[in-house]
Amino acid sequence: MPPVPVRDLDSDEMSMLEELKATVVEANKLLETSGLVKLTWGNVSAIDRERGVFGIKPSGVPYSQLTPADIVLVDLDGNQVEGSLSPSSDTKTHLELYRAFDKIGGVTHTHSVHATMFAQAGREIPCLGTTHADHFNGPVPVCRALTPEEVAEDYEGNTGKAIVERFAGLDPVAMPAVLQLHHAPFTWGKNAMDSVKNSIALESCAEMALGTFHLQADVAAIPSHLLNKHYERKHGPNAYYGQRKG
């Protein structure tokens, strides 16, 4: 993906992308300050749907050193359109998610410890309480392992494709998270910060689920009317959590 100049963008468009890059920096820094990542084990991107361009963390750069100028811009054909650094090694996974899930504006990948335990065990995270229901409208699914051929051919792209395959029949807006078997979680959201918040929620729900299993090994998921109530009071058309905008 050789860097090429952004095509046909006027100064207003450029400043929109500056804002995008600033939010991507802020969201990546939150990964570290919220304790979701060690070393450089995570990355956040955000997309500008009008321009068809997303900004993503450069690979291996410490969060505390990130500036907007470091953010790599990539178009929906996978071309690097701005930035002198190499983008995250997971860029093609983000790309597949943006291509397939047209309502999402941000993607986060971490190896947060408790969510990763579930990914490594190949167990979905059932909805055991309202904390989970507030963010994820059902059990968080596990995505199948890739075949040796898929790994050899295009590991990161095929990871994204396997996630999209797993979401056949699922609404990615109501279920903004997935656990990749043997690997770790991906979450997404309306924008970069929203996708990080879903990673924070996922990690906490995973930790709580693990402890709940200790206390009651055969615990059942919460009743569907309670799941729906909590999900709807935060995300439904009549949501009443938080402050109403204008």
Add this chain to the structure above:
Amino acid sequence: MPPVPVRDLDSDEMSMLEELKATVVEANKLLETSGLVKLTWGNVSAIDRERGVFGIKPSGVPYSQLTPADIVLVDLDGNQVEGSLSPSSDTKTHLELYRAFDKIGGVTHTHSVHATMFAQAGREIPCLGTTHADHFNGPVPVCRALTPEEVAEDYEGNTGKAIVERFAGLDPVAMPAVLQLHHAPFTWGKNAMDSVKNSIALESCAEMALGTFHLQADVAAIPSHLLNKHYERKHGPNAYYGQRKG
């Protein structure tokens, strides 16, 4: 609950409420700094019994940004009497607790991870040691699930009513905590800060109880004479923990 002006309050009364709002801000910030909450998963309120008004966190506002002017004042009929922001979505639960438990001055709700594990598993927290006895005079009870009708009709109000129902025969001053099944804990206390301290104690007792079960699955509660001794040395008429006031 449309905002209406506080009725018939003179300037002295207003300054009392200013103080109340300041303590509610301070107590809400402590939720985050003490590690009890992620994102905006918790809220604290405090009541002025003389004026019949309680102040509560606005919904979805980050703790670090809270100022006294953000605190929403609500009367015991559930009317919002001051504040331009929407109050916590859990306001009606707080309201029911203030109505039924006339000795309490503050209420805290969190999704602290270990206490929530017990709530999700539907297991009460037995008194396994003196840390617990110092704060909770017996096992911390679990409150039953709401019916689908109760959820649909008035979820937060009925949550408060179910807690009050669970406390038939229990003294809410000696047992300032409850676990709502499928949800999370509520605690209360003499004032806002005291209710947060009980949330801190509850979380620590839940964490210790979980580990104690690992070490001895069939561990018994501590003897009642020891439970009473610890509770009384902190809270009884002859308490000798802490500094005696004037």
Add this chain to the structure above:
Amino acid sequence: MPPVPVRDLDSDEMSMLEELKATVVEANKLLETSGLVKLTWGNVSAIDRERGVFGIKPSGVPYSQLTPADIVLVDLDGNQVEGSLSPSSDTKTHLELYRAFDKIGGVTHTHSVHATMFAQAGREIPCLGTTHADHFNGPVPVCRALTPEEVAEDYEGNTGKAIVERFAGLDPVAMPAVLQLHHAPFTWGKNAMDSVKNSIALESCAEMALGTFHLQADVAAIPSHLLNKHYERKHGPNAYYGQRKG
């Protein structure tokens, strides 16, 4: 224990006690900054053996607010000889330890979570590794429960006596920790700071032991030659850990 002036101390002696109080403040603050305590669940004292006086944290005072002037001085008859605040409710336990263990200079009490799990479960902490051997020359013992009569008569004093009873045949210098059944740990050391370091070590050894049990339920204690080697390289006459003093 009404405050009475310190007897027969000249100005040199007074300044020695000032130093003692300063170290007690510093050691108590370390309880909080090292994560061993929540709220005010712990206390540290240190003794001046020549003067037969120990300084201890006042009860219920937040660590961050402590100053040397707050430290309460108590003699070995249990009389409060200086300080206007009430001493820690655990003062009589410290007193019994200083009376019986004449080589110790500091005592720490905490409810640190993992050590307290073992105390609540009534399980000693076996020596499962060299971290433990570096600080505790064998399994950390559990002290028996008090009888109802002992609790009623003099709870804190009898706690200290039960610990001393448990140490019949044990060297408190080589085993500077105990778990009181249903309660929590006490540790001690050469001075205030050394007793806190033993609490830090105990908490970490307890956490590691719990996890080791998860990985291998029937794990055996380490061989005695390795236990002795580690203990001796830090504490024996030919110790070579750390820097040799002048």
Add this chain to the structure above:
Amino acid sequence: MPPVPVRDLDSDEMSMLEELKATVVEANKLLETSGLVKLTWGNVSAIDRERGVFGIKPSGVPYSQLTPADIVLVDLDGNQVEGSLSPSSDTKTHLELYRAFDKIGGVTHTHSVHATMFAQAGREIPCLGTTHADHFNGPVPVCRALTPEEVAEDYEGNTGKAIVERFAGLDPVAMPAVLQLHHAPFTWGKNAMDSVKNSIALESCAEMALGTFHLQADVAAIPSHLLNKHYERKHGPNAYYGQRKG
């Protein structure tokens, strides 16, 4: 090991060693700030292969107080060639590793809690996910216990020799970690900082493995094609993680 002056070093060489000492200080401080160590339970060294000299933490000195002047220089015959303080008590273990593993430039020893649980249980850490595969090309091995004679004769030197013995047939560059039975982990890397990063990764992989066992007791290691893919994308000749150098 009495201090003797560094032999035949000109001023350029001295300034190289100054740089080495500065990196050893920085890496040791990271042990504490990253939460891998309590008290002074860990040490980092780095070697200058051209000069055949490594710098190591002095024994028992708090991390926050370390300065480059405190770093002790030791040659590959085990002679202390610079520094007035006593080196880490684990110096001879580091020495054996530098002698046997000629591609490594830094060594780290910690008692990080989760890795130490595996060492105490005598269980290797299987590769359960890509976080592990990114750093360790297979299961992290356990090194056998020393005999009483080996402990008595030269405990720290024989520890190093037992590790080297365990690595017969293993590539220490592809497997930069070991768990010493009854003790704790050692890691190494290209330089001081790289060896600390491997300790951070090891601790996280151990924590995740413990939780994965809770969720699925008989979980299998990840497929070898996935292990190789992750290891190679970070460390192989065609690695594409991070930024390419010049």
